[in-house]
């Protein structure tokens with residue numbers, strides 16, 4: 001049974017481009033669990049570790065040498081803001097995972113600063129995820145995960161790990177930082193999968 | 199990091215909360231005390247999502263820190279009015295004792311202080327960011343390790359929980375206008391303030407920083423510069 005809040009008159013139009021419970025913001029709020037770690041492009045690197053232990057690594061210069069794309073996507077934060085039509089520049093994970101030999105079904109993204117988040121492997125393939133290093137034509141700011149963050153726009157934004165340092169391929173799923181702390185394991189904004197049990 | 203057992207303990211519920219008491223903190227902020235039958239208790243620092251439903255079924259939901267420690271089936275939220283906002287004006291101005299909202303929580307297991315946690319605690323809040331820090335301050339007991347609170351406010355009339363903060367462990371850092379008798383000239387928190395009123399990095403305090411994003415960015419940066427281990431710095435950003 002719904003609980004009505006007397007004298008509350010909702011007045012915001014729900015834009016059909018917005019998933020349920022989200023509101024539109026024009027600025028770009030910052031949310032992270034701790035301080036912004038200082039990561040410079042010079043010491044940034046990205047490592048994919050397969051379940052066999054085999055490693056593939058890229059430096060900043062090597063990432064820059066790969067073909068980049070400019071996805072324009074909507075992003076949705078679990079704290080309820082959404083931004084529509086954001087443009088990024090980055091390398092598709094399809095490119096980075098092309099030569100990786102794996103039977104894994106899951107990945108755990110690792111970040112500088114110790115943050116982790118888990119995703120099904122299929123959610124980062126087929127043009128669904130990027131390593132992004134530009135936002136709206138500018139280098140990605142440190143507070144937003146610069147120099148390089150994961151961009152997985154179809155899931156709540158905590159899955160788009162800032163300051164990404166690597167992907168660990170896993171046969172079995174393993175929850176990451178927020179997933180351990182009661183947030184939803186998958187995080188589909190269109191199904192409002194915010195918290196464990198939603 | 200936490201395991202599955204913890205996740206279960208932190209499992210949230212969606213409950214009906216009835217407003218039983220309000221207290222004005224400032225001209226634009228008030229503390230709301232709700233009776234919430236079935237509330238499972240919470241850790242200092244956790245938050246809850248408030249869901250409002252209009253008569254036509256329209257809903258809006260926002261996060262608010264629990265501003266008091268666990269107290270049976272009662273919870274307190276302290277809300278700052280965001281002009282133009284959809285939810286905060288309702289909570290600060292319109293809702294009356296007896297009215298009901300839905301509460302989802304408790305939520306969040308990172309920005310929390312646990313009584314069994316060892317080591318001193320440094321709390322640094324700006325504006326409404328005092329809310330979860332006040333819960334931590336009130337959750338401590340005589341046996342707790344040292345606590346220190348730095349609270350950044352614009353002017354004396356912007357202080358929340360004014361009656362409770364008169365303690366040697368609490369320093370109010372005025373940014374625009376200070377009351378008579380305060381020596382520190384009003385300015386935004388800086389490295390010298392951390393040295394003068396904080397706890398040294400050598401004592402390895404767990405640091406909790408809460409407030410608007412720009413405040414949190416500044417303060418966490420100052421803490422790292424002062425030698426605090428980033429792993430011991432926890433932040434909650436309210437947006438803005």
Ligand SMILES: Cc1cc2nc3c(=O)[nH]c(=O)nc-3n(C[C@H](O)[C@H](O)[C@H](O)COP(=O)(O)OP(=O)(O)OC[C@H]3O[C@@H](n4cnc5c(N)ncnc54)[C@H](O)[C@@H]3O)c2cc1C
Pocket residue numbers: 023024025026027079245260261262263264276277278279280281282283284285286287326329330434435436437438
């Ligand atoms: C974990 C968490 C805990 C929080 N705890 C508290 C608390 O204890 N006390 C408290 O007062 N607030 C707290 N907040 C902020 C709160 O959730 C709301 O964002 C705030 O009350 C504004 O909501 P609104 O509906 O009034 O404004 P909205 O209708 O959401 O927005 C109004 C205008 O302000 C902008 N805006 C949106 N969100 C924010 C924001 N967070 N801050 C500033 N401007 C914004 C919008 O772009 C818009 O222009 C917390 C937020 C989080 C994520």
